[in-house]
Amino acid sequence: MTALLVVLGAMAGAPLRLLAERLAAARRGPGSVVGTAAVNVAGSAVLGFLLGLGGVPAWLLALVGTGFCGTLTTFSTLGADVVRLGGEGRSGRAAAYLGGTLVLGIGAAAGAYGAAALL
Amino acid sequence: MLPDDRAGGQGDSQVFGYLAAALGGALGALGRWGTAEALPRETDGWPWATLLVNVTGCLVLGLLIGLVFARSPGSAWLRPFLGTGVLGGFTTFSAFALETVQLTDAGRPGPAAAYVVVSVVGGVAASALGIVAGRTRAPTG
Numbered sequence: 239m240t241a242l243l244v245v246l247g248a249m250a251g252a253p254l255r256l257l258a259e260r261l262a263a264a265r266r267g268p269g270s271v272v273g274t275a276a277v278n279v280a281g282s283a284v285l286g287f288l289l290g291l292g293g294v295p296a297w298l299l300a301l302v303g304t305g306f307c308g309t310l311t312t313f314s315t316l317g318a319d320v321v322r323l324g325g326e327g328r329s330g331r332a333a334a335y336l337g338g339t340l341v342l343g344i345g346a347a348a349g350a351y352g353a354a355a356l357l
Numbered sequence: 358m359l360p361d362d363r364a365g366g367q368g369d370s371q372v373f374g375y376l377a378a379a380l381g382g383a384l385g386a387l388g389r390w391g392t393a394e395a396l397p398r399e400t401d402g403w404p405w406a407t408l409l410v411n412v413t414g415c416l417v418l419g420l421l422i423g424l425v426f427a428r429s430p431g432s433a434w435l436r437p438f439l440g441t442g443v444l445g446g447f448t449t450f451s452a453f454a455l456e457t458v459q460l461t462d463a464g465r466p467g468p469a470a471a472y473v474v475v476s477v478v479g480g481v482a483a484s485a486l487g488i489v490a491g492r493t494r495a496p497t498g
Binding site: 240241248251252255260278282286289304313314316317318325340343347 | 371374375376378379380381382383385386387389390393410411414415417418419422437440441442444445446447448449450451452453454455457458459461462473476477480481483484485488
């Protein structure tokens with residue numbers, strides 16, 4: 239049952255990330271990392287909110303947390319894009335992308351976690 | 358025949374990519390969930406499962422980029438299925454971010470900072486290693 243909920247959440251999260259990547263590529267040119275950055279920050283905020291609430295039922299954590307947020311966000315594409323930008327001689331951009339994702343992503347997670355705990 | 362971005366049918370192949378990503382994402386997420394089940398952690402404990410999926414996922418995506426994607430740049434489904442889907446779903450940024458927040462919240466800022474450094478350095482190094490190894494081993498011509 240839990241596996242099914244994880245699958246359902248993942249089947250929404252992965253296409254949404256692909257949509258964000260394609261929108262960013264269409265607007266800002268191929269290779270844009272803005273789409274991946276946006277979903278990583280947004281997914282961290284949603285998961286932070288969910289866990290900050292506390293006492294959330296296990297089925298909701300599996301569906302929205304492990305399934306949707308876990309799959310909406312990605313670490314492998316982040317790593318690959320940082321290496322790609324560095325390899326293109328754009329080390330400054332690679333560092334800004336990596337640092338920006340970390341600060342905004344962990345910041346969004348912390349903010350949402352703290353805000354939900356106040357509810 | 359699978360649809361191909363370069364051969365027209367742009368709309369169909371776009372939809373095909375989303376379906377491929379959904380299917381691959383489901384498989385990747387199941388792998389991540391299974392890893393977390395096998396390596397459970399306390400809220401203030403070291404997140405071995407997430408670290409493991411993130412670093413190995415970076416390595417495998419790097420290998421795929423050199424070995425597979427570079428050889429089939431026009432495929433409408435290969436990268437959405439394996440890259441966006443399977444590896445994107447297997448690895449996660451949100452759990453990494455929340456585990457960092459929870460470690461800090463539990464009064465363990467040292468391990469939290471170490472977790473960020475190990476994940477980022479390990480992930481980027483694994484990506485670089487995978488990309489270089491994949492490119493080197495990819496048959497040319």
